[in-house]
Amino acid sequence: MKLSRQLVLLMLGVIVLLLIVSLAISFNNTKQFVENQMFSHAQDAATSLGMSASTAMKDNDEIIARTLVDAMFHAGDYQQVKVFDVHNRLLVDRSLDVKVEGIPGWFISLVELELPMGEAIVMDGWSQAGKIQVISHPGYAYRKLWSALIDTFKGFIISTLVILLVSLYLLKRVLYPLTQIESQAIAISNRKFDPIDPVPETIDLKRIVEAMNNLANKVSQMLKDADERAQQLRDKIHRDEVTGLSNRQHFNEVLEHRMMSSDSSKQGVLALIQLYEFKKFNDEHGFVAGDELLNKTAQALESALDGMQSMHIAHLSGASFAVFAENMSCVNADSLAKSLSSALTTLSGQRPGYMDVGHIGIACFDGGQTVTELLSMADAALRDAQIDSANSWSVYQQHADESLAIRTASQWREYIEMALDNDWLVLIKQAVFRTDNKAVLHEEVYLRLLEDGDPLRMMHAGMFMPMVQSLGLAASVDRKVIEKALLMLSDDHDGLLAVNVSPVSLDDDDFVNWLDNKLLETKDVAGKLILEFPEYGIVKKLDRLKSLQQRLAPTGVQFSLDHFGRGFTSFAYLQSLDLQYLKIDGSYVFELKADSENSFYIRGLTEIAHGLDIIVIAESVESEIVWNILPELKVDAGQGYYLAKPA
Amino acid sequence: MPIAMLLVSLVIAEGLGLNDKIIDWVGKKYGTEAKQRAENWRSLLETELSLEQDKLKRVNDFFNEIPYRDDFENWDSKDYWATPIEMIGVNAADCEDYAIAKYFTLRDMGVPSEKLRITYVKAIEINQAHMVLAYYHKPDAIPLILDNLKPDIRSADKRSDLVPVYSFNAEGLWLSVNRGSGKRLGNASKVKLWSALREKMKKELDQ
Numbered sequence: 001m002k003l004s005r006q007l008v009l010l011m012l013g014v015i016v017l018l019l020i021v022s023l024a025i026s027f028n029n030t031k032q033f034v035e036n037q038m039f040s041h042a043q044d045a046a047t048s049l050g051m052s053a054s055t056a057m058k059d060n061d062e063i064i065a066r067t068l069v070d071a072m073f074h075a076g077d078y079q080q081v082k083v084f085d086v087h088n089r090l091l092v093d094r095s096l097d098v099k100v101e102g103i104p105g106w107f108i109s110l111v112e113l114e115l116p117m118g119e120a121i122v123m124d125g126w127s128q129a130g131k132i133q134v135i136s137h138p139g140y141a142y143r144k145l146w147s148a149l150i151d152t153f154k155g156f157i158i159s160t161l162v163i164l165l166v167s168l169y170l171l172k173r174v175l176y177p178l179t180q181i182e183s184q185a186i187a188i189s190n191r192k193f194d195p196i197d198p199v200p201e202t203i204d205l206k207r208i209v210e211a212m213n214n215l216a217n218k219v220s221q222m223l224k225d226a227d228e229r230a231q232q233l234r235d236k237i238h239r240d241e242v243t244g245l246s247n248r249q250h251f252n253e254v255l256e257h258r259m260m261s262s263d264s265s266k267q268g269v270l271a272l273i274q275l276y277e278f279k280k281f282n283d284e285h286g287f288v289a290g291d292e293l294l295n296k297t298a299q300a301l302e303s304a305l306d307g308m309q310s311m312h313i314a315h316l317s318g319a320s321f322a323v324f325a326e327n328m329s330c331v332n333a334d335s336l337a338k339s340l341s342s343a344l345t346t347l348s349g350q351r352p353g354y355m356d357v358g359h360i361g362i363a364c365f366d367g368g369q370t371v372t373e374l375l376s377m378a379d380a381a382l383r384d385a386q387i388d389s390a391n392s393w394s395v396y397q398q399h400a401d402e403s404l405a406i407r408t409a410s411q412w413r414e415y416i417e418m419a420l421d422n423d424w425l426v427l428i429k430q431a432v433f434r435t436d437n438k439a440v441l442h443e444e445v446y447l448r449l450l451e452d453g454d455p456l457r458m459m460h461a462g463m464f465m466p467m468v469q470s471l472g473l474a475a476s477v478d479r480k481v482i483e484k485a486l487l488m489l490s491d492d493h494d495g496l497l498a499v500n501v502s503p504v505s506l507d508d509d510d511f512v513n514w515l516d517n518k519l520l521e522t523k524d525v526a527g528k529l530i531l532e533f534p535e536y537g538i539v540k541k542l543d544r545l546k547s548l549q550q551r552l553a554p555t556g557v558q559f560s561l562d563h564f565g566r567g568f569t570s571f572a573y574l575q576s577l578d579l580q581y582l583k584i585d586g587s588y589v590f591e592l593k594a595d596s597e598n599s600f601y602i603r604g605l606t607e608i609a610h611g612l613d614i615i616v617i618a619e620s621v622e623s624e625i626v627w628n629i630l631p632e633l634k635v636d637a638g639q640g641y642y643l644a645k646p647a
Numbered sequence: 648m649p650i651a652m653l654l655v656s657l658v659i660a661e662g663l664g665l666n667d668k669i670i671d672w673v674g675k676k677y678g679t680e681a682k683q684r685a686e687n688w689r690s691l692l693e694t695e696l697s698l699e700q701d702k703l704k705r706v707n708d709f710f711n712e713i714p715y716r717d718d719f720e721n722w723d724s725k726d727y728w729a730t731p732i733e734m735i736g737v738n739a740a741d742c743e744d745y746a747i748a749k750y751f752t753l754r755d756m757g758v759p760s761e762k763l764r765i766t767y768v769k770a771i772e773i774n775q776a777h778m779v780l781a782y783y784h785k786p787d788a789i790p791l792i793l794d795n796l797k798p799d800i801r802s803a804d805k806r807s808d809l810v811p812v813y814s815f816n817a818e819g820l821w822l823s824v825n826r827g828s829g830k831r832l833g834n835a836s837k838v839k840l841w842s843a844l845r846e847k848m849k850k851e852l853d854q
Binding site for chain 2: 054086125
């Protein structure tokens with residue numbers, strides 16, 4: 001039973017007890033009062049009748065005396081009038097039955113009124129002629145008692161109701177913090193750690209609330225600490241201490257994954273950047289100045305590439321930096337080189353006396369090279385540039401690959417719009433398997449473009465999505481993909497489907513409205529849809545994502561982040577999102593070894609995610625070795641060519 | 648005195664309950680002469696007399712010793728009914744004080760209530776409303792009159808100076824006159840009468 005109900009019942013009990021006691025007391029008082037009144041009335045009547053009769057007796061007129069008695073009896077409210085002579089013989093007896101109208105019979109039979117008798121003497125001169133006994137009629141007394149009882153009862157019911165209402169209100173106010181504590185406890189189990197504010201004034205409740213606030217604080221702090229430790233571990237493994245960019249090891253992993261993984265787009269551009277005579281600069285100006293130059297270089301490269309999709313910048317060693325432009329066509333290598341080169345020239349002020357800041361060597365990846373081969377190609381190009389001229393660049397020349405149609409931006413727009421109109425966009429699915437029983441957790445759908453509608457010429461999303469995004473067509477494509485996925489779900493699809501959504505689409509209010517309506521329309525299957533966002537694109541739009549999550553909450557749609565770990569962002573935001581899945585970027589998984597630093601990182605990440613009730617999935621599981629390591633790292637599920645190819 | 652005994656004495660006591668303590672009080676409040684009068688009163692109460700005639704005479708004589716004084720000068724109140732203790736204490740009385748004191752003393756000495764009546768009369772010689780105690784040895788008898796105007800007890804038919812107006816059973820009358828704050832004392836029982844009287848006497852002595 002609720003505490004408030006118990007208190008109310010207790011109070012009600014006390015009030016009813018009070019009611020009974022005070023009813024009894026007031027009833028008894030009234031009863032005594034009316035009995036006294038009845039006695040007074042009877043005694044007064046007896047006395048006055050005795051006096052009148054005595055006067056009559058003086059004249060020896062017994063008839064008049066009897067008439068007086070009758071007159072008195074008929075005019076007044078008496079139950080009985082008796083006259084006795086001096087020898088106690090009954091001379092006159094006038095009596096009425098006790099009949100009271102308007103009062104329930106049970107009340108009269110229950111309440112026994114004492115009927116007091118008034119007595120007076122009838123004198124005949126000095127002699128006593130007899131006596132008169134009078135009993136008042138109890139009707140008035142009963143009525144008085146009854147109405148007093150009813151009035152008291154009414155008054156009590158009213159005041160009881162008032163007291164109850166007031167105390168219910170007060171109780172509710174006093175006990176409100178209990179409700180708050182309850183919701184806080186629920187919130188804590190949902191990883192929300194807001195304190196209760198204001199703290200209630202009732203001392204006991206205040207203590208509980210303070211303890212709860214403390215607890216919420218502690219748990220939140222513990223989670224934050226765990227986040228930080230995992231972050232530090234990741235940074236130690238993957239980040240260069242001076243510049244904060246990826247280090248050589250991480251960059252190699254990224255290259256390995258992007259180039260070798262089966263689901264990569266098989267195209268990209270690698271640029272190696274080397275500062276000119278950095279060792280000499282270091283010797284002349286010292287390490288501090290050298291480190292500062294490296295930092296400035298990193299910043300210049302980052303700002304040159306800002307806004308471009310899928311760029312990986314690394315500080316490989318000493319004077320060497322590298323950029324890998326994933327999915328970039330070789331056609332754009334020159335423009336990439338130009339922007340990098342102009343970034344370098346902004347640094348010339350940092351090195352007085354040196355016109356030459358550094359050189360850039362570029363190599364294109366077309367799916368045919370290994371990582372080592374590509375690096376050597378870029379290295380050869382770099383040497384060309386170094387002997388060429390100050391701040392120059394060079395692109396490694398290979399036989400030109402004409403297999404891909406080269407399109408200008410406006411040609412791309414036309415082509416993509418044609419693809420949308422002609423429904424050349426198709427979805428293929430790849431299953432995600434649980435690590436414990438290899439059951440299918442859900443399937444992720446990937447977008448492919450059928451070139452000229454030819455089902456045999458499927459274009460990888462990596463080849464056209466960068467264009468789609470830069471042309472502002474992302475929302476249109478996302479709509480198409482979501483529509484198709486929902487159709488698949490309505491079409492008796494077993495299990496859940498994850499679709500990739502472009503972060504830029506979140507900025508499109510029309511798209512968000514459309515999505516909300518669409519999901520509400522298809523509410524029976526919306527709960528089986530997972531919206532997946534890439535981590536590196538979404539961290540800058542967390543507010544948009546949060547408001548989208550709130551808005552779509554009624555539809556039951558789920559949320560996932562993929563390519564997690566590609567950027568070096570903090571984990572703290574995970575707490576503020578309502579995520580069901582988190583997919584670890586393939587660069588951590590692709591060549592995962594047991595007891596490696598990456599496996600420690602994954603282990604830490606899964607612990608944090610599990611603390612937030614998030615299911616962790618490994619991307620790019622392409623070997624049995626990796627698949628077998630995952631359960632030890634508490635990874636819940638995996639996807640990749642080893643498990644199932646997209647189809 | 649243990650409380651239990653006190654309670655028992657209160658419940659069963661019927662009578663004036665005159666004791667050393669009260670007499671000491673009277674001495675303290677009204678002086679040694681008053682105390683002597685109270686002692687005399689007690690010895691009168693304790694006198695064993697078998698004949699009611701004798702009781703009447705002794706009581707009538709005892710109280711007629713106390714000089715008459717009007718209510719008005721005595722008690723600053725026109726119609727004040729003193730208790731016997733006050734009357735003995737201040738050594739002055741009004742006509743109703745005589746009748747009441749005689750009534751209570753006789754009752755205490757064992758004369759039944761049915762034989763005693765307080766009678767309102769008109770005293771012709773002084774042309775005043777007056778009050779006497781009447782004694783009926785049987786219900787239809789001509790009563791004997793105990794009066795302070797004529798100190799000896801006479802039969803009513805020998806009292807042509809008095810015109811009877813009306814008689815009361817003294818008990819109900821006394822309770823009625825002394826009702827506190829307008830509240831009647833209810834159906835007068837004997838115990839109630841005596842306890843009310845004792846209570847009033849105690850109050851008077853405490854003042």
